[in-house]
Amino acid sequence: MRKKILLAGIAATAALALSACAGGGDPLASDTGDATDSSGAIIVGSADFAESQLLATIYSHALQNAGVEVEEKLNIGSREVYLEALRDGSINLLPEYNGSLLAELGVEMPEDGDVNGALVEALEPEGITVLEDSPAENKDTLVVVPDVAQEHNLTNISDLEPIAGELILAGPAEWKSRYEGVPGLEEVYGLNFAEFKVLDAGGPLTLSALQNGQAQVGDMFSSDPAIGENDLVALVDDQGLFPPANIVPVLRDEVLDDQVSDILNQISAALDTEGLMEMNGRIAAGDDIGAIADDWLAEHGL
Amino acid sequence: MDIFGWLTDPANWSGPGSIPFQAGMHLLYSLIALLVAAVIAVPLGMFIGHTGKGESLIMGSVNAMRALPTLGLLILLVLMIAPVFGSNLAFVIPSLIVLVLLAIPPILSGVASGIRAIDRSVIDAARGMGFSTAQIVWKIEMPCAFPLTLSGVRGATLQIVSTATVAAYVSLDGLGRFIIDGRAANDYAEMAGGALVLAVLAVLLELGFAGLGKLIVSPGLTRRIRVKPSAQIEETETKIMSVARA
Numbered sequence: 001m002r003k004k005i006l007l008a009g010i011a012a013t014a015a016l017a018l019s020a021c022a023g024g025g026d027p028l029a030s031d032t033g034d035a036t037d038s039s040g041a042i043i044v045g046s047a048d049f050a051e052s053q054l055l056a057t058i059y060s061h062a063l064q065n066a067g068v069e070v071e072e073k074l075n076i077g078s079r080e081v082y083l084e085a086l087r088d089g090s091i092n093l094l095p096e097y098n099g100s101l102l103a104e105l106g107v108e109m110p111e112d113g114d115v116n117g118a119l120v121e122a123l124e125p126e127g128i129t130v131l132e133d134s135p136a137e138n139k140d141t142l143v144v145v146p147d148v149a150q151e152h153n154l155t156n157i158s159d160l161e162p163i164a165g166e167l168i169l170a171g172p173a174e175w176k177s178r179y180e181g182v183p184g185l186e187e188v189y190g191l192n193f194a195e196f197k198v199l200d201a202g203g204p205l206t207l208s209a210l211q212n213g214q215a216q217v218g219d220m221f222s223s224d225p226a227i228g229e230n231d232l233v234a235l236v237d238d239q240g241l242f243p244p245a246n247i248v249p250v251l252r253d254e255v256l257d258d259q260v261s262d263i264l265n266q267i268s269a270a271l272d273t274e275g276l277m278e279m280n281g282r283i284a285a286g287d288d289i290g291a292i293a294d295d296w297l298a299e300h301g302l
Numbered sequence: 303m304d305i306f307g308w309l310t311d312p313a314n315w316s317g318p319g320s321i322p323f324q325a326g327m328h329l330l331y332s333l334i335a336l337l338v339a340a341v342i343a344v345p346l347g348m349f350i351g352h353t354g355k356g357e358s359l360i361m362g363s364v365n366a367m368r369a370l371p372t373l374g375l376l377i378l379l380v381l382m383i384a385p386v387f388g389s390n391l392a393f394v395i396p397s398l399i400v401l402v403l404l405a406i407p408p409i410l411s412g413v414a415s416g417i418r419a420i421d422r423s424v425i426d427a428a429r430g431m432g433f434s435t436a437q438i439v440w441k442i443e444m445p446c447a448f449p450l451t452l453s454g455v456r457g458a459t460l461q462i463v464s465t466a467t468v469a470a471y472v473s474l475d476g477l478g479r480f481i482i483d484g485r486a487a488n489d490y491a492e493m494a495g496g497a498l499v500l501a502v503l504a505v506l507l508e509l510g511f512a513g514l515g516k517l518i519v520s521p522g523l524t525r526r527i528r529v530k531p532s533a534q535i536e537e538t539e540t541k542i543m544s545v546a547r548a
Contacts, residue, residue: 080488170473173486197473198483205472208381213388214473 042255045082045091046074049201050283051138051221051276055095055247057293058271062263062302078174078201079104087126092252093264098133099243100140101250103180109243116248129256131249134268136276138223139245140180140202142235148216149233156238160217161190169193170209171219172201180242181219188241193217204284223273225281247271263302270300305498308491319479321499327475328503332462335398339405339458344451347410351417351447352439361414364407373468376400380472390474397469404465405458412454416447449519456511463504477503 042063046056053074060070073091076082083104085091098115102122110118119130142157152163160167175181176196185191197214199205202221209215211230220227220234227234249264275296282292308314314321350357379396387395420443428442444451470478480496483489 078486078488081485084488173483176483177487177489198470198479199473204381205377208384209392209473212384212392214384214390214392 040255041069041071042093042251042260043071043073043091044093045076045085046094047079047082047201048075048077049203049221050289051223051280052095054279054283054289054293056093057289058267058296059093059095059249059264061290061293062267062297063260065297065302066259066263068260068263078172080174080178086128086250086252089252089254092255094250096130096248096250097138097245098130098248099245100180101248103243104178115244115246119248123250127253129251129253131251131261132265132268133246133248134271135246136223136268136271136273137244137246138221138273138276139237140219140242141222141227141237142185142217143210143220143227143232144217144235145210145213146231146233154233154235156236157185157189157191157241158238160235164191164193167193167216168195168197168214169217169219170197170199170206170215173198174201175219184241188239221280223276223280224284225277226284247276266302270302305491305494308495309498314495319475321480321495324475324477324479324496325499325503328463328466328477328500331394331397331401331466331469331474331476332459335401335462335466336405336455336459338398339402339462340409340455342402343406343409343454344413347413347451347454348417348439348444350410351414352443354418357414361411364410367403368407370400370403372400372404372465373471375403376468376472393469393472393474397466397472397474400468401462401466404461408457408461409451409454412450412452412457413447416450416454417443419450420446445520446523449515449523452511452515452519456508459507459511460504463507464500467500 042060044056044060044063046052056072056074060072063070073085076085076091079100082091082094083101086094098119099109102109102115102119105119105122107118107122109115116130116133123130142160144154144160148154148167152159154160169182169185171181176198177183179187182193182196185193197209199209199215199218202219202224206215206218206220207226207230210218210232218232220232222234226232247268249268251260251264279292279296283289309321317323346360349355350360376396379399380393383396384392386392424446425438425442428438433441466476467478467481469476470482477496477500480492480499484491484493484496
């Protein structure tokens, strides 16, 4: 009897698991339109690293201060994931990095350097708008620990080529397949690291691994004050693998109106890289993201 | 690519990073964590079960460990342990610790409650027959507590195997690699395929434990021995004797 129940239970579980998978539907795929919120409320999303959450919180609080209804869905995941969420309308506003977004869309960097113009053009057919970009910039940066930098006299990423085989690279999981990651480092710079260790996107785990020798080269953010504080050496991207990455609000047309675009453009104009680094420093020190956002908004009269 | 395509892609079945490799690493981490947890929890459970001492204190604090958020604890431990080990151990040891913490409570309570549930008359009878304390523990209590111990170990194994995916969060191998990397790359087939392999692994282990239970639990405990309905007293006697002999 018990055996029968057990077997039936296993069979039922297996059937459930299989039918859930064999249903053919890819829950990560975008199903344009269906999920779009008709109420017009702004749903702000963010990537899964602290700075993105901070920027999203700044957008959210500024809009709320102006009486706009906002819902927060932060910490979604990598660009590959949250862009789908933006496309299917489960979020309709998020902070982005213009060059990185353009690269993800598979659009060539424009000759005239007008990254935002290229973005607007690329996203218009999808009902997505890009507002003005901020002077604040944060791009992926390869950093090395001081010992390795001194020993091998490293200043540029291309200097890593002869020794990459002895070094361990740390970065986020999406770097495995993203061009501006392991594949690009291999193709553009000919770097074949001994190992790629999947940690976080420029977060505490990457920093800890660099400081404690579990990795020698890491992906960190140029706006992260921890690079300077820990004497890490940021290598110059001499072949231009990592695109320029100014912060820009990206939103769906449904929620775009003059009030919203005014507020977001004011934020972009007021934000600079120094301010961003200062706020990132506070995040690393353990301050509450909401409080940091409110302080910055108050300081800039938003 | 669909899940079936991912699962049947030959590229995913050989070499480092393949499904068998990651399943093997997953089982290796799980096995080590289970053994460490058993070494800690079984003696502790025997002590609590046999003496009845410290039940509320030990069981209480062990159960409190269940409430620790695994992922948060893992990251905290990595940040704490990283300066001590320059190598990969900085990731391996914290991952094992969080798994061991998850596995201790079910094993401990299985052993302890298994022993506590034994009819006192059985133990009194054994003592009356001249069994020493050590003999009572090893020949009466442990065999009688074995079914509950086994179900504790079974619960712990499932807990460990399903949670060992977190190791991938701190760069280690295992089936969590597919789930985390698949999610980061928005590759649903890889993510779901990895989860499916994990589910199959858990079901296989569950079946293994069910079979193991059949094989090694004393027949006197499972009531699989037919007893004449008229012989109620005899049944109790048979039970004591079979246990005493076991």
